[in-house]
Amino acid sequence: MQPIGVFDSGVGGLTVVRELIRQLPDEDIVYFGDTARLPYGTKSKETVIRFSIENILFLLKHKVKLICIACNTSSSVALPTIKSYFKVPIVGVIAPGVREAVSATRNKCIGVIGTKGTIQSRAYEIQIRQLDPKIKVVSCACPLFVPLVEEGWLKGEVVLKVAKNYLKPIKDARADTLILGCTHYPLLKPLIKTLMTDRVTLIDSAKQVAVEVKKILTHEGMLKRKKNKAKLKFYVTDNPNWFSVLAERFLGKPLKDVRRVNV
């Protein structure tokens, strides 16, 4: 039976893998992290599209039955263009996050934070408006959050100051729902919660992505039938050891058997 393919620019997509394992424990998963070329969030649309296509072709070689783009930048910037290129079903992280946020907001004001690429694409804004044109959307790029998280600076004066700066327009607009539009940001949840107060619902799309994957596999009759132990394979384009160490922060458990590949 074929595995589910997941790719991200790096390690953050493992938050989606964690939810897939929780909701679909029998499924085999192939994860691809493009760690040699990360980050995607500061790169141009053309480059993110090129990288995304290469990553999908890599996963197709592993005979995946569905591809999950766990990277917000790639989902925002590349997915609308490349979705029609491939036969395999491709699930991004934008639509599931949007659905959750739209059903969560009471005052019809949603904040969105993400990389430069994600925010410039206006993907969240466009999809929110398609569901409910009355909703006000306030979007802010937070380019320093990824390096801060990767350095492990999750609390303290520096990240607090940076976050205050970035989140001000969203606080000022009194958004009651905030989409964490980057797989790194859930690690900053405690800090963001303190700044935004409990009044604000934080949305990270990993759970909803797994719900969507399950729905598609069920609908298409593609759920794994054999109840043997699920196989998890991890491929990265840079050092596997560095990935394994960071992975623990995202997946909640240590990883073994990570392989380096070129695409």
Place this chain on the structure above:
Amino acid sequence: MQPIGVFDSGVGGLTVVRELIRQLPDEDIVYFGDTARLPYGTKSKETVIRFSIENILFLLKHKVKLICIACNTSSSVALPTIKSYFKVPIVGVIAPGVREAVSATRNKCIGVIGTKGTIQSRAYEIQIRQLDPKIKVVSCACPLFVPLVEEGWLKGEVVLKVAKNYLKPIKDARADTLILGCTHYPLLKPLIKTLMTDRVTLIDSAKQVAVEVKKILTHEGMLKRKKNKAKLKFYVTDNPNWFSVLAERFLGKPLKDVRRVNV
């Protein structure tokens, strides 16, 4: 007559180009910035070596007579391994910076700041000790400096706090000379000067690199003879427009005719 080839992971290497233009105004230059795969400073040795070889092969297609690696990470991590692979003379930024620092220090204590890759390689430390084993070297990786500079956060509370944190061990050791071991850091000079006081000499190797290039070309009889206008060509792997905008910060003048290529 053949051009000088220069490569960097991105835009920072233009500080070296600026010095080459100043000291060798007749020479043609081909610049290659690997903006689609930057940064190099957080990537593994194997990956930096692979990227560096690909960049050199790209420059060789443009028939360069000498290659200047303007990237500190690549000079530290890749150059020692790959120098012997190629016939073309290759100049890195480490040795010239080291020579300047060793002749500048009075109290025999030199600080070095750079990316994780540069600092972990211990390239500066090793080369300083080769020139003078009595010199004490204090090295600190400053991984947040590159994203801060690229965001244009060159002053203010956040970058001050980050810099204080990074520079503390070097201040505590009372180094009288500080090597800015990354092409992004010269943009933080005013801030670093404030923190380190005027007592400390800041070394950025661009000038000395151009001196070394001139010396080699003179010695090998490879200086350009025709006194026609120098041709400057710029190639990048990501969006040329974004590069042109950032380039102005480093080169001091706007760039036209930047082309995108894949390697």
